[in-house]
Amino acid sequence: MSLNQILSLKKGEGKFLLIAVLFIFSLFANYSLLRPIREALGISGGTGELKWLFLGTFIATIVGSILAMILSGMIKRKLYTDFIYGFFALNLIGFFALLHQISQGSEAYLIVARSFYIWVSVFNIFVISTAWSLLADVFSKERSARLFGIISAGASLGGIFGAFFVSVLSNL
Structure with missing residues (x-):
């Protein structure tokens, strides 16, 4: 029995499935790397500031969602996706750059850290x-009904890989 038969893949779906799995894998691995930082x-x-960070996350998510909704209505889908990923990469x-230029412990550093x-959090969403x-x-x-479970496994594996990679890096 071939892998195509086990996964119920139809002709030509393997390449797209692999790309989708790697895409989701990389996003979840990336988040698992960023989360401990x-x-x-x-x-x-100090931990007393966490309530304000949660509030800031809530507000930033609402504002970001409104801006994304406006943007998605103004530009084509491909440009929207490219813009979102390009924006967050930049x-x-x-x-x-900022965290490496600002003196650790300074007020500016705390602002950038917060x-x-x-x-x-907003990036992840x-x-x-x-x-x-x-x-x-x-x-x-x-296709979604057949393949999204497999793609979701890529997300889980990405999260596991990212966490494993963090543990390896923390022991160096």
């Missing part, structure tokens, strides 16, 4: 929802 930076000003580079905490939305557009209803 987010947690450490979020409490760098943000990540910006945070990396902003990063909020940003990672947007990149995951954009990915599933894209996959829902690419796969038909019939």
Whole structure:
């Protein structure tokens, strides 16, 4: 029995399924890598600030959702997806640069650290929802019913891999 038969794949679906699994895998691995950094930076000003970080995340999510809704009505789907991923990639580079330029423990560092905490939460919501939305557009209803379980396994494996990678890096 072949892998195509086990997975109930039809002719030509294997390549698209592999791309989708790797796509979701990479997003969840990425989030699993960012989450411990987010947690450490979020409490760098003390755990008493967490309630404000949760509130900030809530507000940023609402504002971001409204802006994304407006943007999605103004541009084509492909451009929207490219914009969302490009925007968050540039943000990540910006945070990396800022966190390495600002003196740790300074007020500016705390502001950037808290902003990063909020940003990672919003990032996660947007990149995951954009990915599933894209996959829902690419796969038909019939294909989705057969293949989304397999794609979801890629998400689980990505989360496991990301967490494993963090544990390896933390022991270096």
